[in-house]
Amino acid sequence: MRRTGLALTVLLAVAAWVGCSAPRSEVKPGETKGASGKFEVRVGANFELSGAIAQWGKESKEGIDLAVEEINADPANPFRLAVIFEDNASEDAKSKAAATKLIHQERVHVIVGSVASNKTLAAMSVAQEARIPLVTAHSTNVNITRKSGEYVFRTCFNDEFQGPFMAKFALEDLKAKTAVLIVQKGNAYSEGLVASFEKTFVEGGGKVLAVEAYYQNETDFQTMAVKIKSANPDCVWLPGYYHEVALIVKQVRAQGFEKPFLGTDGWDHQDLYKLGGPAVKDNFFCNHFSSADSSPKVQALVRKYEAKYGRKPGAMVALGYEVMYVVADAARRAGSADPKALRDALATVKNLETVCGTITMTPEREVSKPAVLLKTGETDHLFVKRQ
Incomplete structure (x- = not known):
């Protein structure tokens, strides 16, 4: 009896080892899989489904699902497409762990995500080492593509686009000559955007009066507010996340400062208005998408999303939606779920029409695409232009 039990234990252990070490289910060109006659592409989705920026992760998931x-x-x-979601809980270490699980346990062929740059920076080395394509649709820090490798891609514009875009708007449209910059220390997204805005603004003849700093989870910005009121710049550059932006703008406005704040895609959330109230009106930020854009593709997404979720889609939804069509385009041209074939197809995306514009992948694994300029209204963003 004991010998039989030992033999059974060995057999189970061997079976488990075989299962864990089995090769990824790759389908060569021309082959099919399953009753449908279609090959399956397993997509790992590494997103912030809980934690500090869970709302953005959840909205990205809604776009992906649609x-x-x-x-x-x-x-x-x-x-x-078979999508497997892993929650990175809005934490860097958990994002790396999520990528590891998706690759080595779930045996995915490609990964999409995360939203925040720090989370993607933490996960990208795992994908590169395993030679599994990783495509971020939301993270804008320039080092994601510069310090990774040939298996890491981005389908949104990066900080070196957003910063200069808004600096030129400040100089040319607002005729701003001076600015105060606000940075969140330790946040790759905020730090990169402050650097790129400052470079373009100064080169264009503008003067930076001061750089103010804060840290994650701060809520008291009174000292900063007094300094900004005293400096009285023509504009304030604030590339942060909506919940922090709302508090900062509200407290600075309370000091009597009335000049415009300028920001980026991190502002894109309805809670900006709930948290900031009337103080957030008449400011500007650039984004990837606007539901008010008259583009037929945009309006088709708006109708479908509203019918399913009862509200208009924001940029997180649109970027999640878009990246799946990029993956689908690559799978169609690769004719296979083989990660190398998918990587090569992602590298050659060209003139792909999406809800966020026409995408062409550059040799640097970045995309060339337009941006949307938005103005903050009383309760929603107002579409200004796409360029």
Whole structure:
């Protein structure tokens, strides 16, 4: 009896080892899989589904789910997308752990995510070492593509686009000659955007009066507010996340400062208005997407999203939606779920029409695409222009 039990234990252990070490289910060009006759592409989604920026992760998931539903319903596609979500809890270490699990346990062929740059920076080395393509649709820090490798891609514009875009707007449209910059220390997103804005603003003849700093989870910005009121710049550059932006703007406005604040895609959330109230009105930020854009693709997404979720989609939804169509385009042209074939197809995306504009992948694994300029209204963003 004991010998039989030992033999059974050995057999189970061997079976488990075989299962864990089995090769990733790759399908060569021309082959099919399953009753549908389509090959399966396993997509790992590494997102902030809990923690500090869970709302953005959840909205990204909604966009991904909607796109996958459409893509899998298209009979012309020779593949089926199977998405496996992992929650990184808005923490760097957990983002790296999520990527590791998706690659080595879930055996995915490609990873999408995360939202925050710090989370993508933490995970990208795992994907590069395993030679699994990673595509971030939301993270804008320039080092994501510069310090990774050939398996890491980005489908949104980066900080070296957003910063200069808004610096030129300040100089040319607002005729600003002076600015105060506000940075969140230790946040790669904020630090990169402050650097790129400052460079373009100064080169264009502007003068930076001061750089004010804060740290994550701070809520008292009274000292900063007094300094900004005293400096009286023509504009304030504030590339942060909406919940912090709302508090900062509200407290600075309370000091009597009335000049415009300028920001980036991190402002994009309805809670900006709930938290900031009337203080956030009449400021400007650039974004990837606007539901007020008259583009037919944009309005088609707005109708479908509103019908399913009862509200208009924001940029996080649109970027999640868009990246799945980029993955689908790569899978279609690769004709395979092989990670190397998918990587090569991602590297050659060209003139792909999406809800956020026309995408062409550059040799640096970045995309060339337009931005949207928005103005903050009383309760929502107002579309100004796309360029």
